[in-house]
């Protein structure tokens with residue numbers, strides 16, 4: 328077993344997107360533009376309705392996947408192909424935009440807390456123009472595993488102690504875990520050696536790494552893991568919560584323009600034209 332060290336820690340950047348939704352951009356800002364295959368990670372979390380109420384009205388996507396994981400609050404999504412659904416607390420929507428769609432993501436509540444994550448994962452060239460596809464699961468469909476004393480893991484994608492998460496995506500073979508740790512509890516998870524991997528602490532604090540080289544990671548910090556085949560973390564605060572995410576890098580050229588992520592500039596120009604001509 329070789330334990331992955333933490334090679335970087337990053338704090339997100341406050342920004343806003345959609346129609347003025349306040350959020351923290353953790354991946355996809357100048358300090359970490361991408362972590363192949365991950366293009367963006369936003370954390371949204373507020374109990375002030377004015378920070379989220381305007382939502383994300385109609386906007387396009389092409390060439391990648393958006394993964395929304397709700398912790399609190401309810402979000403209604405609707406696209407121009409007739410798909411719609413309601414994301415409730417604890418649910419996940421894994422949307423492969425593929426060749427393109429136009430959708431809205433709007434809060435379905437006027438009060439209370441709205442909290443969650445949106446992760447963008449790239450698609451390989453051969454899948455960028457595939458048909459749009461949704462994988463959507465409510466909280467009752469996402470297995471929770473008690474791994475050891477004081478360690479509970481929700482398995483959204485990947486496998487923990489023989490329990491598999493519901494998401495399937497062969498292209499990047501993703502792992503997406505939500506960890507809940509008591510103070511002092513530790514968690515060890517094998518991850519494929521070639522995968523990019525990161526962890527984001529959203530409550531409490533932990534140390535990551537192992538064998539004399541642990542790195543403290545506090546709340547609202549992202550830790551990027553280096554080489555190895557296993558991740559080891561230990562909570563240093565009560566009720567520590569973090570997402571642990573990994574995926575196979577694509578190692579392809581990335582041409583990016585807002586909600587379009589393709590391989591070449593020509594493909595971006597085609598996306599702009601296709602959207603204008605109503606071909607999404």
Ligand code: MN
Nearest residue numbers: 386388393432
């Ligand atoms: Mn969107």
